Amino acid sequence: MSASIQIAYATRSGSTAEVAESIAATLREVGLWADLAAVGKVESLQGTTALILGAPLYMGKFPRDFHWFLGHHRSALTHLHPFCFVLGPTRPESADFEEARKQAEQEFAHYQWLHLAGLQVFGGRWDVNLLPFPFSLARRLPFNPLAKVPGEDIRDWSAIHDWSLTIAAQIKPAA
Ligand SMILES: Cc1cc2nc3c(=O)[nH]c(=O)nc-3n(C[C@H](O)[C@H](O)[C@H](O)COP(=O)(O)O)c2cc1C
Numbered sequence: 001m002s003a004s005i006q007i008a009y010a011t012r013s014g015s016t017a018e019v020a021e022s023i024a025a026t027l028r029e030v031g032l033w034a035d036l037a038a039v040g041k042v043e044s045l046q047g048t049t050a051l052i053l054g055a056p057l058y059m060g061k062f063p064r065d066f067h068w069f070l071g072h073h074r075s076a077l078t079h080l081h082p083f084c085f086v087l088g089p090t091r092p093e094s095a096d097f098e099e100a101r102k103q104a105e106q107e108f109a110h111y112q113w114l115h116l117a118g119l120q121v122f123g124g125r126w127d128v129n130l131l132p133f134p135f136s137l138a139r140r141l142p143f144n145p146l147a148k149v150p151g152e153d154i155r156d157w158s159a160i161h162d163w164s165l166t167i168a169a170q171i172k173p174a175a
Helices: 017-027 064-072 074-079 095-110 134-138 156-173
Strands: 004-008 034-038 050-056 083-087 120-121
Touching: 004 017, 017 034, 017 050, 017 083, 017 156, 064 074, 083 095, 083 156, 095 120, 120 156
Parallel strands: 004 034, 004 050, 050 083, 083 120
Antiparallel strands: none
């Protein structure tokens, strides 16, 4: 049986989308072709045999469209065991990574019927110029408090590559 792989991600300022693209590229390196789409663009999971989900954390929560996706595709998701990656910490502190994992687990706890094959937290990207609405409004403040916070991108592309290969090894027997 050949694997039909779907990568579905939520993103607000693009960094999770770029990680999803990188995962798709790594899968291609080892001969696996994945459909890549934002969660709102995935019409159906019928026929999907392997699913990779990606979402960022904002104030401890996943974006609304990610929650919508989980609810909307519940019947298909109940039988799939998705791999999930979460973007969050923008400082390389282990406490931040632990906190992000806790936040992600709390979010997934709303979906007791969903059984993840794995949950991986990656560092994210913080850039005041790419802030999503409504946080972007802060830029209009006369003394923008966020302007002093230096931009950070701690996405670890090597760790992302390694994780993608681990997933590929698990998907490949079905391909
Ligand atoms: C306003 C705001 C709130 C955030 N809240 C959290 C949070 O609660 N936990 C966390 O781990 N990361 C948090 N982050 C970091 C984001 O998850 C990180 O920047 C991520 O890369 C954004 O993904 P995106 O570019 O795909 O939207 C926050 C970032 C912003 C700008």
